[in-house]
Amino acid sequence: MTQHTHQVRIYYEDTDVSGMVYHANYLKYFERAREHFIGPEELVRLFEEEDTAFVVYKAELTYKEGARLGDELEIRSRVEAESKYRAIFHQNVHRKGHEATMVEGRVELVCVNHQQNLVPLPKSVVDSIAKLQASA
Amino acid sequence: MTQHTHQVRIYYEDTDVSGMVYHANYLKYFERAREHFIGPEELVRLFEEEDTAFVVYKAELTYKEGARLGDELEIRSRVEAESKYRAIFHQNVHRKGHEATMVEGRVELVCVNHQQNLVPLPKSVVDSIAKLQASA
Amino acid sequence: MTQHTHQVRIYYEDTDVSGMVYHANYLKYFERAREHFIGPEELVRLFEEEDTAFVVYKAELTYKEGARLGDELEIRSRVEAESKYRAIFHQNVHRKGHEATMVEGRVELVCVNHQQNLVPLPKSVVDSIAKLQASA
Amino acid sequence: MTQHTHQVRIYYEDTDVSGMVYHANYLKYFERAREHFIGPEELVRLFEEEDTAFVVYKAELTYKEGARLGDELEIRSRVEAESKYRAIFHQNVHRKGHEATMVEGRVELVCVNHQQNLVPLPKSVVDSIAKLQASA
Numbered sequence: 001m002t003q004h005t006h007q008v009r010i011y012y013e014d015t016d017v018s019g020m021v022y023h024a025n026y027l028k029y030f031e032r033a034r035e036h037f038i039g040p041e042e043l044v045r046l047f048e049e050e051d052t053a054f055v056v057y058k059a060e061l062t063y064k065e066g067a068r069l070g071d072e073l074e075i076r077s078r079v080e081a082e083s084k085y086r087a088i089f090h091q092n093v094h095r096k097g098h099e100a101t102m103v104e105g106r107v108e109l110v111c112v113n114h115q116q117n118l119v120p121l122p123k124s125v126v127d128s129i130a131k132l133q134a135s136a
Numbered sequence: 137m138t139q140h141t142h143q144v145r146i147y148y149e150d151t152d153v154s155g156m157v158y159h160a161n162y163l164k165y166f167e168r169a170r171e172h173f174i175g176p177e178e179l180v181r182l183f184e185e186e187d188t189a190f191v192v193y194k195a196e197l198t199y200k201e202g203a204r205l206g207d208e209l210e211i212r213s214r215v216e217a218e219s220k221y222r223a224i225f226h227q228n229v230h231r232k233g234h235e236a237t238m239v240e241g242r243v244e245l246v247c248v249n250h251q252q253n254l255v256p257l258p259k260s261v262v263d264s265i266a267k268l269q270a271s272a
Numbered sequence: 273m274t275q276h277t278h279q280v281r282i283y284y285e286d287t288d289v290s291g292m293v294y295h296a297n298y299l300k301y302f303e304r305a306r307e308h309f310i311g312p313e314e315l316v317r318l319f320e321e322e323d324t325a326f327v328v329y330k331a332e333l334t335y336k337e338g339a340r341l342g343d344e345l346e347i348r349s350r351v352e353a354e355s356k357y358r359a360i361f362h363q364n365v366h367r368k369g370h371e372a373t374m375v376e377g378r379v380e381l382v383c384v385n386h387q388q389n390l391v392p393l394p395k396s397v398v399d400s401i402a403k404l405q406a407s408a
Numbered sequence: 409m410t411q412h413t414h415q416v417r418i419y420y421e422d423t424d425v426s427g428m429v430y431h432a433n434y435l436k437y438f439e440r441a442r443e444h445f446i447g448p449e450e451l452v453r454l455f456e457e458e459d460t461a462f463v464v465y466k467a468e469l470t471y472k473e474g475a476r477l478g479d480e481l482e483i484r485s486r487v488e489a490e491s492k493y494r495a496i497f498h499q500n501v502h503r504k505g506h507e508a509t510m511v512e513g514r515v516e517l518v519c520v521n522h523q524q525n526l527v528p529l530p531k532s533v534v535d536s537i538a539k540l541q542a543s544a
Binding site: 017018023024025027028031047053055056057058059060061062063066116 | 289290295296297299300303319325327328329330331332333334335338388
Binding site for chain 3: 145147148149164167168171176177179180183204205206
């Protein structure tokens with residue numbers, strides 16, 4: 001399976017007094033990458049026109065090396081549709097162009113409507129997943 | 137005019153690599169204080185039942201001394217209804233029990249409905265302002 | 273094992289366009305609870321005088337029910353020292369006074385010095401863990 | 409005086425329950441733009457090698473139109489060195505390619521060393537300001 005790559009720059013807002021990136025922020029970077037994988041316009045269209053929002057059901061992070069102010073990171077994402085209701089993203093943080101994994105993530109997503117009821121993954125997202133997998 | 141006091145504890149999430157609180161976060165503390173001034177339940181009721189949300193129209197901050205990890209701060213707020221559409225909050229950050237002002241804030245609020253149209257300040261808020269002023 | 277309880281109020285800053293609390297923020301609430309378990313003054317003392325900072329090594333979250341604007345939450349934490357280098361926090365989010373778990377968390381912590389080298393858990397923290405466990 | 413342009417994408421993390429971008433976040437976007445104006449590597453070099461950090465002394469924001477999920481914004485910055493100690497940034501938020509100002513900002517910056525003592529603006533920054541002004 002090939003991967004989707006999204007770049008993140010580390011600013012003052014991302015760091016804490018330890019000098020490193022605050023640990024919760026990596027969940028934000030993972031979500032930014034997923035929003036670009038789906039496409040920001042498509043994400044808004046799904047929300048407004050198809051009453052479909054993405055909800056994280058489960059998240060696991062393993063922290064190996066912290067990022068710092070000014071760093072350029074790459075979020076490398078692979079994804080699988082585990083069922084018609086659930087997508088699993090494997091998302092790792094790398095320093096730009098480097099192979100060592102800084103943070104390893106696994107995020108399970110489901111879709112809900114505005115009443116918080118489960119709905120199937122949208123066709124556009126299922127297609128994007130298939131397309132990413134086929135590009136291997 | 138007397139003031140409303142709200143306490144804020146500084147956690148890792150609030151700081152940045154400089155060792156101080158990240159400058160944008162004081163706007164969050166000011167808003168937390170305003171939400172307690174209005175009352176969290178009343179705020180939700182206004183949003184859900186009266187289609188009334190609060191929007192910051194203007195904010196001014198002057199930074200004199202930075203807060204650090206573990207600090208206990210007090211947000212001291214005075215407020216006036218400048219017109220039936222606009223409330224002005226004067227909100228200052230102090231170290232708990234100290235007189236020196238660390239950050240000085242002035243925040244102008246208006247109310248809007250879900251179509252982003254201006255609506256008058258709700259009666260409950262006008263009353264809370266009058267009550268705070270009368271308590272002098 | 274008994275548990276440590278920390279209360280969290282949900283403000284505008286905590287929510288996102290879905291109307292629920294943004295998923296990454298629960299990691300912040302878990303950390304706030306851990307900072308109070310250790311003691312904010314002790315946390316600062318360890319950082320400044322003993323060159324000891326806490327680093328999250330692994331975090332797992334399972335989201336069952338989202339919190340909303342105005343909610344009062346309780347973070348209920350149990351903790352064990354798995355080795356002299358590693359503490360494991362089991363941290364769950366509840367609506368205040370309710371038994372249903374909204375978010376289930378498991379956070380592994382280690383300690384490092386300013387060179388990012390592993391150091392043992394501080395005595396004060398090992399003692400706090402033993403005390404919490406003994407209070408059963 | 410010509411201007412520096414920095415692009416910002418609006419993600420879930422940026423929004424709140426009102427459906428709009430949380431008001432404090434524009435201060436983050438202004439800072440990201442300033443970090444790119446100075447140069448992320450130069451910013452880190454000043455911090456680590458010249459013991460010089462940037463501190464916001466004063467910030468003023470006027471909110472005219474809120475941004476939403478998926479928006480592409482431009483932060484357009486002009487800057488002047490008011491004295492050898494103080495730089496003033498005029499920073500406005502626009503929808504990408506549009507002329508209407510969504511948020512109008514004015515941010516006064518000074519530099520401090522790690523003891524929080526005032527130091528002059530670094531030569532590299534004074535030069536960047538002169539260069540931006542000369543490019544008119």
